[in-house]
Amino acid sequence: xxxxxxxxALRRHKAGAxxxxxxxxxxxxxxxxxxxxxxxxxxxxxxxxxxxxxxxxMVTTTxxxxxxxxxxxxxxxxxxxxxDLSALRHLPDVADAYETNSLPLSNNNWALHLRLAPDAxxxxxxxxxxxxxxxxxxxxxxLVAGRNFRDDEVTGRSGLGALEPVVIIVTKxxxxxxxxxxxxxxxxxxxxxxxxxxxxxxxxxRMQTSHAESVLPDRTxxxxxxxxxxxxxxxxxxxRSRPGHLAAAMKSVPAxxxxxxxxxxxxxGADENAGVRSFAQIREQxxxxxxxxxxxxxxxxxxxLVVTAVGIVGLSSFWVGQRRRQIGIRRALGATRGNILGYxxxxxxxxxxxxxxxxxxxxxxxxxxxxxxxxxxxxxVPYVVAGAVILLLLGQGAVWAPALRASKVSPVxxxxxx
Amino acid sequence: MFAYYFQLGLHSLRRxxxxxxxxxxxIAFGVGSSMTAYxxxxxxxxDPIPWKSSRLxxxxxxxxxxxxxxxxxxxxxxxxxxxxxxxxxxxxxxLQSAIYGIAPTVYPDxxxxxxxxxxGHAVSSEFFPMADTPFLFGTGWSTAxxxxxxxxxxxxxxxxxxxxxxxxxxxxxxHLNDDSYRIVGVxxxxxxxxxxxxxxxNDAFGPADELFLPFxxxxxxxxxxxxxxxxxxxLPAPGFTGTLNSDCIWISYMVELDSxxxxxxxRDYLDGYAHAQQTxxxxxxxxxxxxxxxxxxxxxxxxxxxxTKGVVVVAFCLLLVCMVNAVGLLLAxxxxxxxxxxxxxxxxxxxxxxxxxxxxxxxxxGLVGGALGLVLTCVGTxxxxxxxxxxxxxxxxVDPSLLLETLLLAIAATVLAGFYPTWRAARxxxxxxxxxx
Numbered sequence: 001x002x003x004x005x006x007x008x009a010l011r012r013h014k015a016g017a018x019x020x021x022x023x024x025x026x027x028x029x030x031x032x033x034x035x036x037x038x039x040x041x042x043x044x045x046x047x048x049x050x051x052x053x054x055x056x057x058m059v060t061t062t063x064x065x066x067x068x069x070x071x072x073x074x075x076x077x078x079x080x081x082x083x084d085l086s087a088l089r090h091l092p093d094v095a096d097a098y099e100t101n102s103l104p105l106s107n108n109n110w111a112l113h114l115r116l117a118p119d120a121x122x123x124x125x126x127x128x129x130x131x132x133x134x135x136x137x138x139x140x141x142x143l144v145a146g147r148n149f150r151d152d153e154v155t156g157r158s159g160l161g162a163l164e165p166v167v168i169i170v171t172k173x174x175x176x177x178x179x180x181x182x183x184x185x186x187x188x189x190x191x192x193x194x195x196x197x198x199x200x201x202x203x204x205x206r207m208q209t210s211h212a213e214s215v216l217p218d219r220t221x222x223x224x225x226x227x228x229x230x231x232x233x234x235x236x237x238x239x240r241s242r243p244g245h246l247a248a249a250m251k252s253v254p255a256x257x258x259x260x261x262x263x264x265x266x267x268x269g270a271d272e273n274a275g276v277r278s279f280a281q282i283r284e285q286x287x288x289x290x291x292x293x294x295x296x297x298x299x300x301x302x303x304x305l306v307v308t309a310v311g312i313v314g315l316s317s318f319w320v321g322q323r324r325r326q327i328g329i330r331r332a333l334g335a336t337r338g339n340i341l342g343y344x345x346x347x348x349x350x351x352x353x354x355x356x357x358x359x360x361x362x363x364x365x366x367x368x369x370x371x372x373x374x375x376x377x378x379x380x381v382p383y384v385v386a387g388a389v390i391l392l393l394l395g396q397g398a399v400w401a402p403a404l405r406a407s408k409v410s411p412v413x414x415x416x417x418x
Numbered sequence: 419m420f421a422y423y424f425q426l427g428l429h430s431l432r433r434x435x436x437x438x439x440x441x442x443x444x445i446a447f448g449v450g451s452s453m454t455a456y457x458x459x460x461x462x463x464x465d466p467i468p469w470k471s472s473r474l475x476x477x478x479x480x481x482x483x484x485x486x487x488x489x490x491x492x493x494x495x496x497x498x499x500x501x502x503x504x505x506x507x508x509x510x511x512x513l514q515s516a517i518y519g520i521a522p523t524v525y526p527d528x529x530x531x532x533x534x535x536x537x538g539h540a541v542s543s544e545f546f547p548m549a550d551t552p553f554l555f556g557t558g559w560s561t562a563x564x565x566x567x568x569x570x571x572x573x574x575x576x577x578x579x580x581x582x583x584x585x586x587x588x589x590x591x592x593h594l595n596d597d598s599y600r601i602v603g604v605x606x607x608x609x610x611x612x613x614x615x616x617x618x619x620n621d622a623f624g625p626a627d628e629l630f631l632p633f634x635x636x637x638x639x640x641x642x643x644x645x646x647x648x649x650x651x652x653l654p655a656p657g658f659t660g661t662l663n664s665d666c667i668w669i670s671y672m673v674e675l676d677s678x679x680x681x682x683x684x685r686d687y688l689d690g691y692a693h694a695q696q697t698x699x700x701x702x703x704x705x706x707x708x709x710x711x712x713x714x715x716x717x718x719x720x721x722x723x724x725x726t727k728g729v730v731v732v733a734f735c736l737l738l739v740c741m742v743n744a745v746g747l748l749l750a751x752x753x754x755x756x757x758x759x760x761x762x763x764x765x766x767x768x769x770x771x772x773x774x775x776x777x778x779x780x781x782x783x784g785l786v787g788g789a790l791g792l793v794l795t796c797v798g799t800x801x802x803x804x805x806x807x808x809x810x811x812x813x814x815x816v817d818p819s820l821l822l823e824t825l826l827l828a829i830a831a832t833v834l835a836g837f838y839p840t841w842r843a844a845r846x847x848x849x850x851x852x853x854x855x
Contacts, residue, residue: 015838019746026739030732062535064523064595067640069657112653160647160666161656193653234642265523265535271807273625285807289725292805296455296729300736303447307736311743314440318750374728 006347016315017351024355024391027308029362032387033370034297036379041294045287049104050171050206050221052140055095055241056279057250058103061257062234063264068158077231078156080261087256088239089134093249097239098134101230102127102210103279104223105286107272109210112163114178114224118195124177124222126170127209128163128191131225136169138240139207144172146185146202149227158231162194165226169202173221198226212286250276305394312398316344320406327406328413337407344403345396352395356388363387427779430755431786437751438783441744441832445787448740449828450794455733457799457820458806461813462623462722466610467550471712474548474614475673475681477505477688480706481665482650493706494648495719496618496667499637500700501691506542506633510687511673512680515542516633518669519620519644524581524629525593536577537644538629539616540636546572546603548674549615554578556588556603559632563602567638570631572603577628597639599631611813614712617719618670619645623809643668685709737831744835748783752776752843763848773844780836781829788828795824 010017063080067073081099088097102108110129113122129135132154136143146169153167168189175184188197207223237257241249254266254276266275272285320327327340367379431438465471479501480493487493497505502516520540525533545551546558555578559570571594578587591598612622631641640658647668654664675681685707692705710718759772796816803811 015749015842016746019742019749023739023742023746026735026742030735030739034732062521062523064535069640069659158656160649160654160661162653192649193651263525263533265533267535269625271809288805288807289723292802293725293729295805296802297732300451300732303451304736304739307444307447307740307743310440310444311746314437314747315750318437318754321754370728374724 003346003350006343006350010347010350013319016319020312020315020351021355021358023308023311024352024395025359025362027304028356028359028384028387028391029366031301031304031390032363032383033366033379034301035387036367036383037376038294038297038301039383040377041290044212045290045294047208048206049208049283050141050204051104051208051279052240053279053283055243055246055249056139057239057241057246057253058106058277058279058282059237059239059253059257059266060234060275061237061264061266063261064233068231068233074156074158074231077158077233078229081229081231081235083260084237084257087260088237088253091249091252091256093241093245093252095240095242096134096138097237098132098138099130099230100135100236100238101130103129103236103238103282104208104210105212105279105282106210106236107212107286111209111219112192114174114189114191116178116189118190118197120190122192123189124174125219126174126222126224127211127219128224128226130157130228130230131169132227132229135225135238136204138238140240141207142205143169143202144205146200148202149225153227154229155227156229156231162196163191163226163228164194164196165198165228167201167227168198169204169225170200171204171207171221171223173206174224175200175203177222212290246278250278305390308391309394309398312348312395313402316348316399316402317405320344320402320409323406324409324413327409328411328415331409331411332414340407340409341403344399344406348395348399348403349392352392356391359391360384360388423775423778424782426775427782430779431782434751434754437747437754441747441751441783442787442790444740444743444747445784445828445832445835446790446794448737449788449791449824449831450798452730452733452737453791453795453820453824453827454798454802455730456823457795457814457816458802458810459722459726459730460820461815462612462726462810463716464611464813465713466612466614467712470550470674471614473674473676474712475511475675475684475709476618476712476715477671477673477684478708478710479505479688479692480703481667481701483701483703486650491706493708494650494667496646496648497669497671498665498667499662499669500665502669502671504691505671508687508691511675511684513544513548513674515545515548515615515672516669517541517545517616517672518633518636519616520631520636520641521644522594522629522631522639522641524577526581527593536628537625538627538631540631540633540641541615542633545615545630545672548672549610551608552606554604554606555586556601558630559602564632564634567634568632569597569599569635570602571599572605572630573601574605574626574628575607576626578604594629594631595639595641612716612721614716615672616645616670617715617721619643619647619668621809622716622719622721623813625809637662645670681709741831741835744832745838748780748836748839749842752779752839753846755843756846759843759846760848763846769844772846773840776840776843777833777836780833780840783836784829784832785825787832788825791828792821792824795820 068077085099088094101110109127111125111127113125115123133149133151136148178184178189179187184200185203188199190197209220209223239253267273363384370376478493478495479497481498481501482494506516518540521535521537523533524536543559543561543564554575558572563570587601587604591600609626647666649666654660654666675684688707689705692707695701799814799816803814
């Protein structure tokens, strides 16, 4: 079928044609940017943390009044930690447990820089997690090289001073950043503002840092385990329950801790302030804003597509109504129903293609603006193509019902009125 | 006259039920989604203390120098203890306070009750007049209490309810950490959101503070901060004294300055202070201070995340598409009544009269679309509240002003979308239409 008569017919409906074109263009621009954002968020949310996340829980506990600055206070705290850990590890619901300052995705970030020589400038930043010989087993993190900490390597530390562990375990990501030739194992590095070296004795396959959102994208996998016992009145216990016993452990673990020290505080709060959280809850809270954004964008895209379809149905129906006589004449002159159907589909295609071309330019423009405003990446071509295909199909689908009605116009209409 | 057109408009809604329904749905969805996004933005960006936000200032002193700034020029947003103590001691503003988050444990007298870590802030006595806190009983503490590191505190209405059943507890004592503290004041309901006095080191949205202690007292009791703690070039020596003597930042600082002259004077004081630090050798760089008022500081601290702003932009783009859609549908609806227009024109109706009639018809459609939009806004805000953390979800309120704005936006959007179709309708020539029919 020739496109020429369609274009001359559209000249008589300039306003409507321009409006549909504009609408398709705007919809395409917004929808492919939304799709890109949604898939970006889905990819982010579904990144594995490197932990075996099932059967894992974390408890926050505080007991003020034991001053870690004095020797007596430290001794009291050490005894309290040892008592807690022994009680936890002997619980029937518990497979293993350790004490720490933070956990991946817990939103409590302790970070320092590492450098290769005492007089060098600061190198890559890393989150550090205070650990002992039970940490790897509790978290289910896999070593790709080297060994675990030994009990005798773990030392106590209170307060915020310089970090000077003799040995450390780092992620492969961080090891490769420090030593690009892959020979990190056995090498020495230095934490911020110390001249005491730490030797890398193990390399983990993968372990996420404490923030879901990292200031620098590269930092997300820069985690370091340090063999340090946090001697502080405020601390975390990370517990792996026996398989399937997570719900039971979430009750028995705080009960056991209260039995050790009835005056301690395990917060009752909700969300991030809850004292006992399963890792599934921690993960959900860490990605809540990302998920909300993705869902909002999904709704906006869906509404946009429906609205655009509604517009096409409305205007096409109007055009069909306006042209009943002309359709009747064509039918009387021998055009088949299929010809009429095809005419309206082709007309829609012509308008949609123009809209898609303009929309592609708009989409790229909008993306460039969003890159400067919202730390977004550049829009990959497949999203534009997908958006264009969706809109072309939507147009064809929306025009189907009005076109079908047009094809049912009887040739008799040619003789009516006028 | 307009009342008659409005009636005509409402009457003609029934004339093309499908087209009219589509316009209404389009407007309702456009308005519903943009108002849902806007309600979130409005909740997060609201001025927590509108009557004096432009008189509250947040000084920043560059205690880290260029090396820690990584090429940027912005000094850190909080102060270390040395600078905070020096600013407090100099007392150059009419009112000022050093501020940091604490969570001491409240030990109940009844041993069968659980002890509870209770969030609050360590502040100076001038904090209360500065923040215009409402008192239920008693008052804040005196400057003498600041200086003497008195074991006094102000508690929230909620904590007073829990500990004393809501009775006047001024003069009574409670057990915090290792010490006994005397209550001097009980606040009435007070939960400013965002928490404007500690944007630098804590989340802007969170649970209400339950207690306030004198800053010097909290330092004396070695209470650690519950907020962000960042160090520049050197880590602190171990122990609380090490923290106090370090360049690590963890203290928010707020001053009230009532005139441009006071702002200028305070700026000069800050520059003079930083210059003195440079002369004494503590800072190896020239003064690099900031003094932002609350609205500017809220923007600087990104109280409303850029992603939330992005959602609002996209939602209003959706409204734009809906309006384009409404233009097309209204055009179809109005022009399909060319015959009627022709008759009215032939009977003497002026173009203005036709324009007024169809303008009112747009407004009528907008009103119905707005009513449906209200329902969608309510559904949308309910859904988005369920998807947000509770402290942010509580900021979203569907109140009369939001409902009114929704209706007005719907009517404005529809009338605007109706301009071109109305103009086309008014141009219909009487003779041609009569001949056609």
